[in-house]
Amino acid sequence: MTSARIWRTVIAIPLFLSANSAAAEDGYALWLRHPATSVGQINVKRLGDSETMRIAEAELRRDLAAPTQPIVLALATMPAVKAMRLPFEGLGDEGYLVRTVAIDGQRVTLVAGNSDRGVLYGTFALIRHLATGGSGDAIDLRSAPKVRLRVLNHWDNLDESVERGYAGQSIWDWWTLPDFRDPRYTDYARANASIGINGTVLNNVNAKAESLTAPYIAKAAALADIFRPWGIRVYLSVKFSAPIELGGLKTADPRDPAVAAWWKAKADEIYRTIPDFGGFLVKANSEGQPGPRDYGASHADGANMLAAAVRDHGGIVMWRAFVYAETDPEDRAKQAYTEFKPLDGKFADNVLVQVKNGAIDFQPREPFHPLFGAMPRTPLMIEFQITKEYLGFATHLAYLGPLFTETLDAKTGRKPGETVADVVDGQAEHHSLSGMAGVANIGRDRDWSGSTFNQANWYAFGRLAWDPDLSAEAIARAWAKQTFGNDPQVVDTVTTMMMGSREAVVDYTGALGLAHLVATSHHYGPGPWVADLARPEWNPVYYHRADATGIGFDRTATGSNAVSQYAGPAAKAFAKADTTPESLLLWFHHVPWNRRMANGRTLWGDLVAHYDQGVAYVAGMQRQWDGLKSKIDEERWQKTATYLAIQNREARCWRDASLAYWMAVNHLPLPAGVRPPEHDLPWYKAQQFPLAPGQAH
Known part of the structure; x- marks a missing residue:
């Protein structure tokens, strides 16, 4: 096959939208935001034909800015590809190889697999590689799914x-x-x-x-x-x-x-x-x-x-x-x-x-x-x-x-x-x-x-x-x-926000191994006090077992012995409070409120600190997001800012309601300098979410 025949398809395609673009975005494009302005050209050739292969070609036309070299889509069984003796072994039906090679003396990016599905996955891998700042020269991507x-x-x-x-x-x-x-x-x-x-x-x-x-x-x-x-x-x-x-x-x-x-x-x-x-x-x-x-x-x-x-x-x-x-x-x-x-x-x-x-x-x-x-x-x-x-x-x-x-x-x-x-x-x-x-x-x-x-x-x-x-x-x-987009400030800030965000939710909803503290049915707001449901395991009190002396579910040999279902080092670690990771302590152990934690605080003091830490993290995300206002399109920025404000308010509610309840149980004061709950416990117990989404109404 001559290079002239390979490269007869040349089309104009647009570049990726700048992160600073004023154009509104509603999030529909997900992580596949494609170029909006036609500048540049792409050479792409498909060796073989199927609906999946045609989709792969269309994706390159839709999603790529001008590459540094032409692209060839092919199956590993194609004679021109087979002759290269490339490492397709172990890729199975879905794996892909994306590599800079020479065909007919022309330097190209080959996207290939043992099936057209492999080619499609390789196409998206190439798009991701280039969209995240990867070089268009000397590409060498090879991957197969580890899970079927x-x-x-x-x-x-x-x-x-x-x-x-x-x-x-x-x-x-x-x-x-x-x-x-x-x-x-x-x-x-x-x-x-x-x-x-x-x-x-x-x-x-x-x-x-x-x-x-x-x-x-x-x-x-x-x-x-x-x-x-x-x-x-x-x-x-x-x-x-x-x-x-x-x-x-x-x-x-x-x-x-x-x-x-x-x-x-x-x-x-x-x-x-x-x-x-x-x-x-x-x-x-x-x-x-x-x-x-x-x-x-x-x-x-x-x-x-x-x-x-x-x-x-x-x-x-x-x-x-x-x-x-x-x-x-x-x-x-x-x-x-x-x-x-x-x-x-x-x-x-x-x-x-x-x-x-x-x-x-x-x-x-x-x-x-x-x-x-x-x-x-x-x-x-x-x-x-x-x-x-x-x-x-x-x-x-x-x-x-x-x-x-x-x-x-x-x-x-x-x-x-x-x-x-x-x-x-x-x-x-x-x-x-x-x-x-x-x-x-x-x-x-x-x-x-x-x-x-x-x-x-x-x-x-x-x-x-x-x-x-x-x-x-x-x-x-x-x-x-x-x-x-690839603006370093945006990427670094967003990544930092994301990486601590789940831990923040753990902190303000129930740290140290606490679980299932939600109110009835909707699973949205706090309800650690709920104790009147028909079956014991429907009630949050079943899971935290807090009383005046301590808190936590004893799953050791002196309790339910759930630790016996684990094996080896895991079972050994979970069996003792001193060797259980503190992040899971109350999942496996009922311990005193005055237990000394690794940081020197009492368990009560440490639990309070986690609640405050979670709320503070949300406030920090708000400040970080505010700093990106000029770099994110208005629609997505505003919706996220509004949701962060909701999260801040509700994180504070989770924190305050939970602390009000724990104090009613353990009769302990808050550590010095800690802000008290905004309302008393009956006020929080009275809050209802009867039309929360995600449940039958």
Whole structure:
């Protein structure tokens, strides 16, 4: 092939918008803000043809400023590429290689992979490299995903509400699907592909059986058609009792042949409409949802029956280990381990057990879930919550990258050096099936996730699902550059704000291992005093166990003995207050208020200092953001400034309400010089949030 034939495509493209541009931005473009003014040219050639390859070419035209050299998109099997003997081994179907090479004597940037999906991911890697200030010369990027299934879980309901959603209604307009295919669905797929996400569970884990009816299968198929060229498969959450509700059976017992036959027929029906359907996500025997234990069967019995239904089609089952019922009143944190550990090795090979990052429920800080490393014969899929159910919904700035990496980097104690990430990516036990799930924070709001900074949590999840070894700070810095531009002051300031923001929420909502201190149902404001709900584990007092002598949940051998579910060095450290990290102290131990902490303060004094530290951090973010006003477009700057003001007010409320309650319990004065709560305890108890978003009304 001559260079003349390769370079016949030359088009004009614009440059990236300057961060100082006066043009308004509403956040819709996410981290993929493309040039707005046509200056410069790009040479791009596609060797091979598919819809995915055409998308990759279009992305380069849309998103790149003029590169220093031409770009070639190609599969590794192309003769011109094959002759170069480049290192494609180990890249699999999704990995990519982006490298400066010579073709026909011409110096070019080659974007290649073993499949067109690899080429697409390589295209986005090149765009990210250049958008974050990387050189256009001598490029050498090579990467393959360490986690096979990188999936968003949408808790979206068929009535278009979103459980724990804080960015408006569902982006799926079920009423007009499959006929109207909103262009936003394509933009959604594009954003996900840009960060390596390859799967979407369309509906809530608290599923309705109707999602498996023919009309809704057709609606899911319409979305699957849109997502397919972007490398994204669709999955459905299913209700375990669907054979009764839809099939007229008298039972949903997974051991009943008629039940298994119904699910097999239903799977066949789905795959006739969606040939690359990914499979099922199941929430069973948790929070009132039906499941196999209703019939005396095990979670493995239920999962394996569904796995058999999708096996011939290449489908998988993601079976959630979030089991939350009244069956283990001693300690809610122990229940998943108690039920699932004995089932290790009993699940079919196309089943992933989906385990939350911590043993309770997506708290601002939890120790890693003890199941990680405890089920070596079972692939475990970690589940993070991108939507900030316990971290201020959409209005509080809380970058979750450090939360994600804190869990992924944690040592399981099962093997020397083994981390949670090693378990999740399959490396620990050489599992070929691996996965990471994130509960999506996406809605119909124009900026997708309720605020600009919430977009960073979607971005961070995707980047870490591709490579769990990435650093939260590096991801934050890359997101800041792609979102706001490369001005050093903006990037440095935004990155600094982000990196301490999650810890600030921990501080002003409950530091030192406290958890689940929220008021009833909505999970928004403080409610550490709540003690009148029907089941013990629904009440915040169950988790903090504060009294006049001390505070904290004793999970050692003298208490619930939840520490016994951990192993090796982790179990040994958590078993004693002196060796437990102070950030988790009250999670594992009930200790006196006057306990001396490492910094010399009493526990009470240190807890008060954490509340003040969290509030002060938010005020600091306000000052930092004010300093960027001239460098950020007005619309995004103003919305963030307003939300930071809300966060400041509500952080102070969290601090004041909590301190008022703790003082009523421990009868201790505040340390000298500390500001007292603005109101008395009855005032805070009287505050209600009956119409908070993200819950049924």
